[in-house]
Amino acid sequence: MSKKSLINVALIVALFLVFGISFVIGGLHTDPEERFGGTDGAATTQIQESHPDYEPWFHPFFQPESSEIESGLFALQAGIGGTILGFAIGALWGRRHRGTGHVSGTPDADSDAAPEPGSEPAATSSRVADATA
Amino acid sequence: MHIAEGFLPVGHAVAWFVVSTPFVVHGARAVIKESKEHPESRLLLAAAGAFTFVLSSIKLPSVTGSSSHPTGTGLGAILFRPPIMAFMATVVLLFQALLLAHGGLTTLGANVFSMGIAGPWVGYWVWKLNAKLGWSRDVGVFFAMALADLSTYLVTSFQLALAFPDPVSGIAGSVVKFLGVFALSQVPLAIAEGILGVLVFRILTDVAKPELQRLGVLRSPEKVAA
Numbered sequence: 001m002s003k004k005s006l007i008n009v010a011l012i013v014a015l016f017l018v019f020g021i022s023f024v025i026g027g028l029h030t031d032p033e034e035r036f037g038g039t040d041g042a043a044t045t046q047i048q049e050s051h052p053d054y055e056p057w058f059h060p061f062f063q064p065e066s067s068e069i070e071s072g073l074f075a076l077q078a079g080i081g082g083t084i085l086g087f088a089i090g091a092l093w094g095r096r097h098r099g100t101g102h103v104s105g106t107p108d109a110d111s112d113a114a115p116e117p118g119s120e121p122a123a124t125s126s127r128v129a130d131a132t133a
Numbered sequence: 134m135h136i137a138e139g140f141l142p143v144g145h146a147v148a149w150f151v152v153s154t155p156f157v158v159h160g161a162r163a164v165i166k167e168s169k170e171h172p173e174s175r176l177l178l179a180a181a182g183a184f185t186f187v188l189s190s191i192k193l194p195s196v197t198g199s200s201s202h203p204t205g206t207g208l209g210a211i212l213f214r215p216p217i218m219a220f221m222a223t224v225v226l227l228f229q230a231l232l233l234a235h236g237g238l239t240t241l242g243a244n245v246f247s248m249g250i251a252g253p254w255v256g257y258w259v260w261k262l263n264a265k266l267g268w269s270r271d272v273g274v275f276f277a278m279a280l281a282d283l284s285t286y287l288v289t290s291f292q293l294a295l296a297f298p299d300p301v302s303g304i305a306g307s308v309v310k311f312l313g314v315f316a317l318s319q320v321p322l323a324i325a326e327g328i329l330g331v332l333v334f335r336i337l338t339d340v341a342k343p344e345l346q347r348l349g350v351l352r353s354p355e356k357v358a359a
Contacts, residue, residue, distance in 0.1 A: 008332060015328045022321040023194045030198030038192060039201040040135045040235070042314045043289075047140060047297050050307070054297070056139025060234035073233050074190045081186030088180035092340040095176075 134204070134247050134289040134315070135229065138237025145296045150242030153219070156250045160220035167213060174213075177337070177344055181209030182221045184333065188326065189225050189248075195318040203326040204248050207256035207281035208333060211274065212350055215253035222249025247288035256281030270351075271331050278330030279323040286315040 001009075030036055047054060064070035141149070168175045188205030195201055209218045226244050229235040236244050256277040263273030294307035302309075338345060345351040 011332050018325045025196040026194045026198045036194045036200040044137045058139040058239045060138045063234040077190035081183045084183035088176045
């Protein structure tokens with residue numbers, strides 16, 4: 001395994017460790033009523049406790065009726081973002097691999113770039129980039 | 134960092150709108166200018182926006198027993214300078230305010246200030262400082278991303294403390310109380326965001342080297358070619 005991939009694997013392991021440790025330590029002293037409640041909600045609760053006479057003067061037009069629907073909508077947000085991020089990185093990858101071919105270790109990158117339909121416009125604009133470079 | 138709908142007094146809500154609006158307008162113009170003058174940057178712009186869209190939707194457990202979410206604004210601030218993130222964060226926060234009842238329209242100005250302005254600028258300064266110190270790029274990305282995340286929550290704590298000073302200990306006491314809610318919980322998330330940022334940045338330096346060089350994010354071509 002190259003040094004580059006070793007570092008990447010180490011980073012991924014570190015990421016999981018941070019989550020794992022947070023989950024275990026957090027689990028020890030989380031509120032049994034609402035485990036891992038959101039900090040945003042906790043701040044609102046704190047305002048209501050310290051300023052019981054404060055009345056929120058505006059309310060959301062639309063409110064997800066249950067936490068299930070809410071988490072689904074959050075998943076939708078992550079899905080939209082993930083799709084765009086994946087497309088952008090994939091298209092950039094396609095642009096690189098059809099370019100001048102100075103990608104290390106893939107001399108035949110031009111032939112087997114197997115571009116997805118989406119990467120076509122990206123590839124054309126890369127010619128603009130190469131021309132101006 | 135999402136101050137809930139209606140949970141800032143009218144005066145504060147208006148003031149944060151006044152402060153944030155010029156940054157957002159300037160940021161929107163920066164996005165349009167960048168994508169017009171450099172069409173080859175559009176994919177990276179999309180990646181920067183999408184990254185913050187994903188990260189701000191994910192609530193993660195923290196050591197304090199509560200959960201919170203990262204912001205993902207440091208990446209775009211490094212790639213395209215902070216102004217564009219004011220616009221990107223506004224899009225994210227509008228989506229969440231309208232569809233998820235998370236954050237709010239009346240608190241949008243304050244939330245944009247913490248997530249879209251303060252965080253990205255802190256991250257950008259850290260990135261610049263790292264370059265000046267001559268430390269490795271990965272270290273710079275890590276601290277820029279982590280501190281963009283953490284500083285967003287610190288700003289939120291101050292915003293809330295200004296609006297809701299503690300009846301006994303005043304604004305200072307209130308800052309401490311809100312920091313107690315946000316700051317420690319956010320530390321592991323900020324570390325995680327820093328690590329993820331380094332990973333994503335490594336991928337981007339692989340697939341978008343010429344674009345990053347043109348943006349001045351990667352400096353000497355011969356150095357990165359090695």
